[in-house]
Amino acid sequence: MSSELERIKGVGKDAASKLRRAGYTTIEAVAVTPLKELMKSTGMGEEKASKIIDEARKLMGFSFLRASELYERRRRMIRCTTGCGNLDRMLGGGVETQAMTELIGDYGVGKTQICMTLSVMAQLPRDKGGLEGNVIYVDTEGTFIADRVYEIASNRGLDPEKILDGIIWARAYTSDHQCLIIDHLFKVCPEENVKLVVVDSMISHFRGEYIGREELADRQQKLNMYLHKLLRLAEAYNLAVVITNQVHTNPAQPYGNPEHPTGGHVMAHACTHRVHIRRGKKGTRVAKIIDSPYLPENKATFKITEKGVEDAEEE
Numbered sequence: 474m475s476s477e478l479e480r481i482k483g484v485g486k487d488a489a490s491k492l493r494r495a496g497y498t499t500i501e502a503v504a505v506t507p508l509k510e511l512m513k514s515t516g517m518g519e520e521k522a523s524k525i526i527d528e529a530r531k532l533m534g535f536s537f538l539r540a541s542e543l544y545e546r547r548r549r550m551i552r553c554t555t556g557c558g559n560l561d562r563m564l565g566g567g568v569e570t571q572a573m574t575e576l577i578g579d580y581g582v583g584k585t586q587i588c589m590t591l592s593v594m595a596q597l598p599r600d601k602g603g604l605e606g607n608v609i610y611v612d613t614e615g616t617f618i619a620d621r622v623y624e625i626a627s628n629r630g631l632d633p634e635k636i637l638d639g640i641i642w643a644r645a646y647t648s649d650h651q652c653l654i655i656d657h658l659f660k661v662c663p664e665e666n667v668k669l670v671v672v673d674s675m676i677s678h679f680r681g682e683y684i685g686r687e688e689l690a691d692r693q694q695k696l697n698m699y700l701h702k703l704l705r706l707a708e709a710y711n712l713a714v715v716i717t718n719q720v721h722t723n724p725a726q727p728y729g730n731p732e733h734p735t736g737g738h739v740m741a742h743a744c745t746h747r748v749h750i751r752r753g754k755k756g757t758r759v760a761k762i763i764d765s766p767y768l769p770e771n772k773a774t775f776k777i778t779e780k781g782v783e784d785a786e787e788e
């Protein structure tokens with residue numbers, strides 16, 4: 474049986490089965506894999522692996538693109554409602570496909586609550602603000618709670634069992650495991666009609682495992698690689714990627730907001746839209762766009778309820 478992989482020039486039956494065994498089942502997956510990684514996982518020599526990656530990239534044709542094609546691609550972009558009007562307005566209509574949206578904030582501000590609500594909303598039909606697709610939830614901290622999603626779906630008048638069926642949960646136990654899952658997404662997303670990928674949290678394992686100063690460069694390099702894979706996934710399959718990130722505080726800072734997103738420049742550059750969330754008055758939460766190529770720095774007030782996240786009165 475000849476596979477999609479055999480469309481890559483230089484890939485015959487043997488090479489295709491080597492690639493498949495290593496978990497690369499699509500041209501996209503091969504195209505976005507760094508040379509060393511492909512060599513290591515398939516056992517191929519440098520010359521062969523490098524040629525295959527080049528040819529896969531040519532097939533993807535993402536090096537040069539006419540602006541008119543780019544415009545067409547952008548027009549296919551759709552937005553997913555968060556279930557909260559204020560947040561949707563702040564985001565220009567909802568969470569975008571072909572982009573990566575980062576939710577940043579201190580513990581308990583509601584990042585996971587937004588992600589769980591999105592996992593429900595993404596499954597709605599387009600005319601209800603959804604993406605009409607399934608969801609992958611990469612859970613690094615074990616904080617995805619099926620009962621809670623059941624509650625959110627029921628309180629929104631949806632069939633909770635159907636909604637839970639539409640969410641593929643992947644628990645990642647280490648950063649390596651998380652990366653492996655992300656690699657696998659290039660296969661699973663098209664097969665399962667996935668329209669929303671959540672990684673909650675993108676960085677906790679990286680922070681926990683790479684501790685010393687001397688390990689920082691390695692950590693950032695790997696983080697960078699996987700963030701770009703996620704972005705590539707969003708573009709290749711017209712799906713939305715939402716990741717969460719924590720903050721660290723700099724008590725020495727004399728003025729301004731002492732909270733800084735973790736992950737440094739690598740995180741800042743890879744994410745399309747960055748949303749900071751903090752606690753507001755009377756249990757509300759305040760979200761704000763802190764970095765985006767075209768969304769203004771708007772704010773949105775929301776609260777966490779039995780429906781997930783909902784509008785709240787402004788502070």
Ligand SMILES: Nc1ncnc2c1ncn2[C@@H]1O[C@H](COP(=O)(O)OP(=O)(O)OP(=O)(O)O)[C@@H](O)[C@H]1O
Pocket residue numbers: 578579580581582583584585586587616719777778779
């Ligand atoms: N059913 C519910 N109704 C109202 N509030 C709820 C409900 N379930 C959870 N919450 C609130 O959600 C908050 C926790 O939010 P969440 O777990 O999304 O935080 P987080 O930003 O993901 O934090 P962390 O960085 O620790 O992962 C708590 O304040 C909790 O009280």
Ligand SMILES: [Mg+2]
Pocket residue numbers: 584585586616673
């Ligand atoms: Mg959380």
